[in-house]
Amino acid sequence: MKNKMMKMLAVGLMAVMISLSVNVADVAAHPKTVKVRVTKNGFSPATINVEKGHKLTLVFYRADNEGCGKEVVFPSLNIRKKLPLKKNVTVKITPTKAGEINFSCGMNMMKGTIIAE
Ligand SMILES: [Cu+2]
DSSP, X not given: OHHHHHHHHHHHHHXXXXXXXXXXXXXXXXXXXXXXXXXXXXXXXXXXXXXXXXXXXXXXXXXXSSTTTTEEEEGGGTEEEEOOBTOEEXXXXXXXXXXXXXEEETTSOSEEEEEEO
């Protein structure tokens, strides 16, 4: 009886370890970097499709001084970053579930969406 319990425990532990290592490898295997230009016309691209559970690096680049792209805001993630002119600004996120993550300029006029599937 005790032996059987130990075996079950060992098998369970192995299953957990295997699933953990698969997850880690998976995340490492599919990182994605997307460059987003910010101009007076808005974000380009404004829609970014990703796989949930994978690291996403957004590199914002404000190309001109017109319009209101001085900041980028991700309300649901509590992220707000200044976008200095002609500088790369990196935002790293990992969408954990399917759905949309919205971002916008500081005044919520220019809008973008990350769609995780
Ligand atoms: Cu604005």
